Amino acid sequence: MTQHINPQLAATLPPPVMEARRWIDGVTFPADRPLLNLSQAAPADPPPPPLRQAMADIVLTDTSAHLYGPVLGIPELRARVAADWSTAYGGEISSDQVAITSGCNQAFTAAVATLAAKGDNMILPTPYYFNHKMWLDMEGVEARLLETGPDLLPDAEAAAALIDAGTRAIVLVSPNNPGGVEYPAETLSAFRDLCRSRGIALIVDETYRDFDARTGAPHDLFADPDWDDTLIQLYSFSKAYRLTGHRVGAICAAPARLAEVEKWLDTVTICPNGLGQRAALWGMENLFDWLAGERQEILRRRAAMDAGFDGLSDWSVLGCGAYFAYVAHPFDTPSDVVAQTLVKSASLLLLPGTMFGPTRDLGGSGRAEATLRIAYANADVDGIATLFDRLAEVTAKGL
Incomplete structure (x- = not known):
């Protein structure tokens, strides 16, 4: 049978x-x-030799790296992300607005879990990152597709026409996967304003932000003191420090939303990888150059x-x-x-x-x-x- x-x-x-x-x-x-x-x-x-040596030392000397840790990530890494992001983006981000996840894909799935139920919809510009579309399909959340222009940039006015009572978020990826396009700051601001006016979330996946060709902050979304009423930002340590196999990502959002994320993560992975988190923290502290x-x-x-x-x-x-x-x-x-x-x-x-x-x-x-x-x-x-x-x-x- x-x-x-x-x-x-x-x-x-x-x-x-x-x-x-x-x-x-x-x-x-x-x-x-x-x-x-x-x-x-x-x-x-693999990670550069100094980081691999640091990871070996952690394995041998840091007992806590082998044990269950906090569901939303170790406090030191959450605090470091908050501090570095505040400086990089010219805004105010606190550690209780940061959670660490098992890779950026999990950050996305956790965010969706807090936002949408079966029958709801989210807007994805095309071409889309296939794992985003796959997760929405698995969850019974409609991926409402927004055709981008010849330059692969999405248009907020076109997106507005797709929003209805079941829309829960618009998802943007910048620099874009698969398109490689770096979204202008004004594009992201226009989408933030649209989402805020309609009472939906703006999910911005910045997995590749460390390789943006522009200097300075790529947008001013975090400079808004009320950023967390609309913005959910996703990030990956995998690309920055070659930690792909260790699965370390991050999500920045309102503390109340992260409380819901905590429920979801506790039933999926219990906590992020202990060695990977400590490796990411060591990288942030030592591998800037x-x-x-x-x-x-x-x-x-x-x-x-x-x-x-x-x-x-x-x-x-x-x-x-x-x-x-x-x-x-x-x-x-x-x-x-x-x-x-x-x-x-x-x-x-x-x-x-x-x-x-x-x-x-x-x-x-x-x-x-x-x-x-x-x-x-x-x-x-x-x-x-x-x-x-x-x-x-x-x-x-x-x-």
Whole structure:
């Protein structure tokens, strides 16, 4: 007898990165053309040696790192986030407005748990981060899709037309995944004002904020003394300190909302990873210059991407920044077919736009079939040069 499966979970698309990995199962790549994997937006290297040494010392000497800790995170890390964010954004953030989570994905799911019930809706600009859409689908919360412009920027006035009595939040990601676009401060302010006027939340995922090309605060949302009546900010330590496997994220929100987050987290993970939290704190205390160097390296790779596409006139760059380039391919073939074909024809693993937005048959504009995401943070400048050599070759001869 077949056991019942939650229909909302069954209807949710499979994890895109895992799906893409299956495309390379059993494929033999030529010795002179090894696979260049630009599919996943995560550091390919472990934490830097000083941080790994600090983590080893913590494992050996800090008994508390191995035990249950506070559900909302260790006080020292919450306080450090509050202090650093207050300085960086020119606002006032207190430690009781900060919670630590098991990665930024969990920060998002916890925020949604406090906001929406089955049958409610949230607004996601397209192209969207697929895990955001997947979680809403699993929870029976409608993802109400907001088409962005040619520059991949969402428009608050267009979003206003999608809001109804069941709308609970608008979700923005900046710098954007998958688009790479850095949202202007005035765009974020316009969405904050819209959300406040309609009594809904504004969720801003800033996972990639450490690699923003702009200097200074990317927005002034925290400068508003009443920021927590509307704003919920999400963050990831995974990208900044290469702590992907240790799962450490953060959520900034009103203390009353975090009290609800605490209920949810206590039933899911009980507490964030003790070693990961202490590693994140050590990184914040000791790796400022190292992180600045990491940002400069990402900016060099971004410049290499821009230069490379300047030489590929058949391709169009819709957005490029942080870890990503989001590009329109020149082939008269849907992007999911293009991406799978590139595995064998060019030894490239990229993600298709169909993983980040609806296809035409589902009401999409056609952008999903025409685009690819390139996670260039996983390749150095030489690797990016190899990428363009292969794209030029496949463009010239066709798929």
